[in-house]
Amino acid sequence: MSRAGIDNRTAAVSSKEADLLARLRDGDEKAFESLVDRFHGTMLAVARTYVKTRPVAEDVVQDAWLGVLNGLDGFEGRSSLKTWILRILVNTAMTRGVREARSVPFSSFAADEEEGPAVDPERFRGRGDAFSGHWNGYPNDWSSLPEETLLGRETLAVVKRAIDELPAMQQRVITLRDIEGSSAEEACGALDLSSGNQRVLLHRARSHVRAALERHLDA
Amino acid sequence: MPESAEHITCQEVVELVTGYLEAALPADEMALFEQHLNFCEGCVWYVDQMRTTIATVGRISEEDVPVETRERLLMAFRGWKQS
Numbered sequence: 001m002s003r004a005g006i007d008n009r010t011a012a013v014s015s016k017e018a019d020l021l022a023r024l025r026d027g028d029e030k031a032f033e034s035l036v037d038r039f040h041g042t043m044l045a046v047a048r049t050y051v052k053t054r055p056v057a058e059d060v061v062q063d064a065w066l067g068v069l070n071g072l073d074g075f076e077g078r079s080s081l082k083t084w085i086l087r088i089l090v091n092t093a094m095t096r097g098v099r100e101a102r103s104v105p106f107s108s109f110a111a112d113e114e115e116g117p118a119v120d121p122e123r124f125r126g127r128g129d130a131f132s133g134h135w136n137g138y139p140n141d142w143s144s145l146p147e148e149t150l151l152g153r154e155t156l157a158v159v160k161r162a163i164d165e166l167p168a169m170q171q172r173v174i175t176l177r178d179i180e181g182s183s184a185e186e187a188c189g190a191l192d193l194s195s196g197n198q199r200v201l202l203h204r205a206r207s208h209v210r211a212a213l214e215r216h217l218d219a
Numbered sequence: 220m221p222e223s224a225e226h227i228t229c230q231e232v233v234e235l236v237t238g239y240l241e242a243a244l245p246a247d248e249m250a251l252f253e254q255h256l257n258f259c260e261g262c263v264w265y266v267d268q269m270r271t272t273i274a275t276v277g278r279i280s281e282e283d284v285p286v287e288t289r290e291r292l293l294m295a296f297r298g299w300k301q302s
Contacts, residue, residue: 027300029293036292041281058288065292069299118233133228138261142271150275159275178276184241195243203237210272 013077021081024072036065039082042180043089046190049171050093060096064089079189082182086190118207140218155216162212166205173198174205227251232262236269 013021023031043064047057067088075084125131142150149155163171172191176182182190188198227235227248232255238244239252256263 027296029296032293032296033289036284036289040284040288045281062288062291066295069295072299117230118236119230121230124228124230133230134259135229135261139265139268141264142268150271151278155275156278159272160279163276163279174276178273179279179281181277184243199237199241199243202241203234206237206269206272206276207233209276210268213272213275214268 013080017081018077021072021075021077035085039085042176043086045175045179046086046089046172047093049168049175050090050097056096057093060093061089063096064092067092080186083186083189086176086182086186087192090190090192116204118203119211139214142217145217149217155213158212158216159209162209163205165212166208170201170205170208173201174209177202178206225251227255229255229259229262229265232256232259233265236266239266240269240273 020031020035024035040061043061044057047060047064048054051057051060064085068085071084071088075081079087123136125134125136163174166174169191173187173193176187176190177184184195184198184202187193187202188195191198193201232252235244235248235252239249242249244252256266
């Protein structure tokens with residue numbers, strides 16, 4: 001293939017990614033290991049939101065990696081490498097999830113559609129009030145909390161539990177965006193969401209986690 | 220939001236906060252949001268709580284790749300290389 005052909009094929013990936021891709025296609029094991037280190041944890045976390053048990057999620061991730069290898073030569077760089085890998089993972093997980101559909105509680109799908117306020121309406125002044133819609137009592141200033149409290153293991157456990165409680169799609173979005181650090185665009189690409197939908201799911205997820213943190217920190 | 224709106228309430232702020240942090244609000248809503256923060260300490264703290272929440276979620280670390288998994292994947296990679 002001509003040099004121009006290669007450049008064309010990887011038009012949407014950065015030069016750093018193009019370099020990584022070239023090394024992978026050359027069979028560079030170090031390059032593959034760095035890819036595994038970078039994405040395996042995220043893939044496992046996302047897979048767990050599609051299937052019921054951890055061993056099945058591990059299987060899904062393994063199959064997804066095989067899918068990545070099979071697709072590597074044909075990868076055209078129309079999306080970033082990360083979006084492409086996550087997309088393969090999601091497709092693999094969905095196929096597996098469908099096969100396991102009966103074991104996934106229906107509520108985890110239904111709850112994604114549920115509309116709920118970010119903050120309990122009781123926290124705001126009611127309709128008749130001149131300051132309707134304003135805080136009854138201000139939220140606390142967390143910047144004055146001791147750092148050990150915020151960084152403590154207990155606080156982290158509260159956050160993890162709150163994420164576990166979320167409907168599956170919200171879990172996926174907050175995992176990609178706030179744990180893994182993906183961009184909105186990457187999350188939309190991986191999960192096949194519109195940007196508006198992605199934002200709504202992220203908003204509900206973050207609002208739920210904030211409320212859980214508030215109950216813990218202000219107790 | 221109606222065009223005549225001259226302000227937004229705290230109850231609206233808590234629903235717009237993600238759009239604000241994502242810089243995804245239309246210009247007029249962005250202006251109303253920022254204007255609200257200028258006079259409402261409670262909402263400044265709320266936005267700060269959201270930022271703290273995001274940072275705390277970000278501290279959840281992903282699991283390291285178990286040695287056996289790494290080995291298995293490397294085997295697959297070697298197999299792929301030869302095919």
